[in-house]
Amino acid sequence: MNALSFATPAVLGALLALPLIWWLLRLTPPRPQQEVFPPLKILARVLKREETPAKSPWWLTALRIALAAAIILALAGPVLNRDTTALSTSGPLTLVIDNGxxxxxxxxxxxxxxxxxxxAAERADLPVxxxxxAEQAQDATPGTAAGAREKLAAARPRPLATDRARTVETVAAALDGATPGTLAFLTDGIETDAQTPALDRLANLRPADLRVIQADAARIAALTTVTNGATSMSARAVRLDGAAPLVATVSALDAQGRVIASGPLTFGPGExxxxxxxxxxxxxxxxxxxxxxxxFQTAGAVRLLDDGFKRRRVALISGESGSDFQPLxxxxxxxxxxxxxxxxxxxxxxPDLATAIPALLxxxxxxxxxxxxxxxxAGVYEPMQRWLANGGTLIRFAGSRLAAAPADDPLVPVLLRQGERAFGGALSWSEPQPLAPFPPTGPFAGLPNPDGVTVTRQVLAEPVPDLAQRTLASLADGTPLVTMKDDGAGRIILFxxxxxAxxxxxxxxxxxxEMLRRLVQLSRSGGVSAEAQAAAxxxxxxxxxxxxxxxxxxETGNARPLTLNPATPPKASHDTPPGLYGSEDGFTALNLLPADATLEPIASSAAMPVTRLALAGDSARPLSPWLYLxxxxxxxxxxxxxxxxxxxxRRLPKAAAAAAALAALAFLAPLAPDYARADDSRPGDELILDRxxxxxxxxxxxxEPEVDRISQQGLAGLTDFLLWRTALEPGQPVGLDIAKDELAFYPLIYWPVxxxxxxxxxxxISRIDAYMRAGGTVLFDTRDQIGGLGGTQTSPNTERLQAILGNIDIPPLEPVPENHVLARSFYLLHDFTGRYNGSPLWVEARSDGRASATSLSSSGDGVSPILITGNDFAGAWAIxxxxxxxxxxxxxDETQREHAFRAGVNIMMYMLTGNYKADQVHIPALLERLGQ
Structure with a gap:
């Protein structure tokens, strides 16, 4: 039953003045229309009689009377109410109230x-x-109205989802077979059980009158998934009522509750x-x-963030530069x-790690x-270990360089055996090994079994008593695949x-x-500047x-500790309500809604009629806003x-044309063109362009003047030979101070030790190491026929070479194989002689152990970053x-000198063209097929 009432009915007396307003408006006609005429037309109409309306048109007067009446009625405050106090007397009043x-x-x-x-139930003498x-335990036994008021006053909304199924069971048990008279369901409008809707459960109690009293669903929204992306943080939001558009704001707050940033949250119609x-x-x-x-002041409209949501900064360092043409x-x-x-x-x-790593730290x-x-x-180990002690995480991957590194490297979690272990090779009895299932504890717990993942080569760890405790993942035969060691507040991890691949x-x-993501999440989000993270x-x-x-x-109340299980994410419940668990030093955020949550409106498939009402305050509909409109x-x-x-x-076309002209002038006003050009040249650019x-x-x-003179004359002689025998036209050789000069301009640097x-x-030395990582090649020449490798003989120059290489990350080396690209890059050579002929030429070894072509894993398109000889190349080339x-x-022997020049040509062609001639190894097979 609807009833119309007025907040200030005395204002309605002003309606008696409407006849007077009508009379005044009729006697006040509109102002006569004015027109501007040409002078001749004034003379033509000078004898015409000027006419003025005697009264206002009736329809205009009626419009103004209606306007005055609407204002008077709006000032009276009309309100449309609905009576909801009438209850069914066939049974007790049953109230089911959502307090989620x-x-x-x-x-x-x-x-x-x-x-x-x-x-109303008290007036009708009905039990309630x-x-x-959202309560964990309660007594729904029908009682007096006074007892119901006490329960209502003690109730509070909970930061939890509703559990209507358990509540309906509690109500049914309390009624003990009695049928409710009026069952009022004061709901928030969110369906929590898609299988059996809440209204169907309530209809099963067979009330005489089922009422659904619901608030405004447009004000219910929640945050679910939060993603900290590369350039922004995105927050997924859902709402209950998607009919009308909604514009809101999402704010980000720090630990002290201060707003740091905000962004718009826009729901379109139907979204x-x-x-x-x-x-x-x-x-x-x-x-x-x-x-x-x-x-939106609700627990669902808040998303708590912990250390796991913070985006980490990860520094990437490679042992070699690689090739942009072979990204895989x-x-x-x-x-x-x-x-x-x-x-x-x-x-x-x-590429200079001596300066790059401190800059990254x-x-x-x-x-x-x-x-x-x-x-x-050498100077990098101390700052790296300080960074680890403060909570950093170092993740290393194996390779040929790490396999050849010293066994006592402090930045490796386990003691490594020298060399590599291969599976499935010609000299191996083992097939490629699959991975074992991930252990139930550790950072990889809960990941699915790594089916289909196999390993063909790896570095091995020396067996020690605690190797099993340091192993995070292993192969099917038990060999460790990923190991870890704690270092202060940080950790070192090795694949x-x-x-x-x-x-x-x-x-x-x-x-x-997923493995890398989990390992990175183990690190401290603030880097080394933060305090050590509390142990998990x-x-x-x-x-x-x-x-x-x-x-x-x-106020933690009766909340219980939160048990973390990587395989099963925790959920908010009465025992573990949403919030932060841990301490100020480290905590985990437990949010109310899961990441994939949606808000669905309550539905019903029950046959009985349902009366839908609004909450108190919503049922009174004021009509004043509509009257004012x-x-x-x-x-x-x-x-x-x-x-x-x-x-x-009538003057509108002219005004519109003038406005359009002004707009065109503003739009077409040309800006003065700026022909200025920036002069960004710097001293030394001419030298860079020449190089x-x-x-x-x-x-x-x-x-040493004599050594430097021979080096200059030797490279000058090789330059002349290149001009005479090849299409290459190099300039005059350059002497370098490796501590100051730029090295990147030169494909090959000759170093007489x-x-x-x-x-x-x-x-x-660190600059030379960086030059080699970036794709350059250094030719070390001890000039003593020994070469410093592969033998028992040593010389002072050899010892100096070993001291230099002791601070450089060099790959495994081997003498130039017979079918190496160096032996056919221009001339077909069998050895690389210089002034002497007693030392082999050492190059980077292939990672697979075969002696065919250069390693595809080396930098610079297959070019070895290091060459070592003792044959004194510059002494043979010097003129x-x-x-x-x-x-x-x-x-x-002048023939030996000729071969030395040819070796120099092959080395330069190898530096400039890479391993493109490696396919010459297939020429005999191709010629044989052509002959067939």
Whole structure:
């Protein structure tokens, strides 16, 4: 039953003045229309009689009377009410009240509505049964109205989802077969059980009158998934009512409750799911402690963030530069694609690890990943170990360089055997090994079995008593695949396979992404600048709990500790309500809704009729806003009518044309063109352009005049030979101070090793190491027929070479095989003689152990970054200004000198063209097939 009432009925007396207003409006006609006439037309109409309306048109007067009446009625405050106090007397009044998280904003009106029904039941002398859907235990036995009021006053909204199935069972047990008279369901409108809707459960109680009293569903929204992306943080939001558009704001707050950033949250018509973006640098996003929808004070509209939501900064370091033309063979290719969506990846600006690693550490990375990095510069170990002690995570991948590194490397979690272990080779009895299932504890717990992942090559760990405790993943035969060691507050992790798919197909499997992501999440989000993270425990006590209105409180009440299980994410419940579990040093956030949650409206398939009502306050519908709107529209219409009568619209075309002309001028106003050009030239650019334009051979200046003179004359002689025999036209050779000069301009640097020359500084050696990593090649020449490798003989120059190489991360080496590219890059050679003929030429060894072509894993398109000889190449190449040889060969043989020049040509062609001639090994087979 509807009833119309007025807040101030005395104002209705003003309606008696409407006849007077009618009379006044009829005697006040509109102002006469004015027109501007040409002078001749004035003379033509001078005798015409001027006419003026005697009264206002009746329809205009009626419009104004209606406008006055609408304002008077609006001021009287009309309200349309509906009577909801009539109850069925066939049974007790049964109240089922939602007091979950969505009931928090309208809890007062909800209790007011329930109190009104309890008062009506008291007047009708009916018992009252009351139950709340978010309580763990309660008594719904029908009792007096006074007892129901006490229960209602003691009830509070809970930061939990409703459990209507258990509540209906409690009510049914309390009624003990009695049939309710009026059953009022004060709901938040959210369906929690799609299998058996809440209304169907209530209809099974067979009430005489079933009422659903619901608040405004448009004000119920929640945050679910939060993703910390590469450039922004995105928050997925859902709402209950998707009919009308909704615009809100998502704010990010820090641990002190201060708003750091905000972003728009827009639901279009019919949309019940949307995403808000917060575009900030990840350093600021890592300060976010919670996200919330402004204006929606509920636990569901809040998303708590812990350390796991923070985006890590990960530094990537490779043992070699790789080739952009073969990205699948680059050591960091799969790592970048695995971690790109989850972490902020940074790379060193320089290949010189002595300067690059300290620069990376200054950026406070949470983790550092090294792909096939063997020996580090000596000055890097101490800052790396300090960074680890403060909570950093070092993740290393094996490779040929790491396999050749010293066994006592402090940045390796286990003691490694020298060399590599191969499966499925010609000399191996073992087939490629699959992975064993991941252990139930550790960072990989809960991952599916790695079916289809096999390993063909790995580095082995020496058996020690605690090797099993350090193993995170292993092969099917029990060999460790991933090992870890704690180092202070940080940890060192080693994958015993390479980061690309040459040793294993793990990098191209889906497990690789999840394994890396979990290992990176182990690191401290703030990097080395943060305090050490508290040790992870399996059970965390409640620290801060979330209230129903979305605020955090230190009152933990009866909450129990949260048990963490990587295989089963925890859920909010009465025992573990949503909040923060742990301590100030480290905590885990437990949110109310799961990441894939949706909000569905309550539905019913029951046959019995359902009366739908609104909460107290919503049932009273004020009519004043509609009357004010009607009055405004009538006022607007009156104004337009008066403008039309006075002829204002006749001048509209001219005004529109003038406005269009002004708009065109503003739009077409040309800006003065700026022909200025920036002059960004710098001193030394001419030298850089010259080095880039002309290929030059370079040598290391030792500080000894005789050695440097022979090096200059030797490279000058090789330059003349290249001009005479090849299409290459190099410039004059250049002497380099490796501690100062730029090395990247030269494809080959010749280094005559001299024991009497000053020892290069660690910084200079580190620059040479960086040059080799970037794709350059250094030719070390001890000039003593020994070469420093592979034999028992030593010399002072050999010892100096070993001291230099002791600080450089070099790959495994081998003498040039017979069918190596170096032996056929220009001339067909069998050996590489110089002034002497007693030392082999050492190059990077193939990682698979075969002696065919250069290693595809080496940098610079298959070019070895290092060459070592003792045959004194520069002494054989050296010529004076007259073109005569400076030094004799040993033994004296001009054919040997010719072969030395040819070796130099092959080396230069190898430096400039790479391994493209490696396919010449197939020529005999191709010729044989052509002959057939």
């Amino acid at each position: 998280w969505a009931a928090a904003p309208d809890w007062e009106r909800r209790t007011q509505t329930a109190a009104t029904l309890i008062d 049964s009351i139950a709340f859907t 019940r799911e949307t995403t808000a973006e917060l575009n900030l640098p990840f350093e600021l996003r890592n300060d976010f402690a919670r996200l919330q929808i402004d204006g 063979l680059q050591p960091l290719y799969y790592i970048e694609r695995a971690l790109g969506p989850y972490a902020d990846l940074v790379k060193p600006d320089s 200054e950026q406070n990375p949470s983790a550092i990943i090294m792909a096939d990095v063997g020996r580090l510069p 015993h396979v390479s980061a690309e 040459t040793w294993s197909n793990l990098p191209i499997s889906g497990h690789f992404v 425990t399996a059970t965390l006590p409640p620290w801060r709990l979330l209230t129903a209105n979305g605020s955090l409180t230190a 009607a009055a405004f529209l009538m006022l607007l219409a009156d104004g337009l009518i008066m403008l039309f009568i006075n002829g204002a619209f 880039l334009k002309t290929t030059r051979l370079a040598y290391v200046t030792t500080g 001299s024991a009497t020359a000053p020892m290069p500084s660690p910084e200079a 004076d200004d007259a073109g005569n040889a400076v030094l004799p060969t040993v033994p004296a």
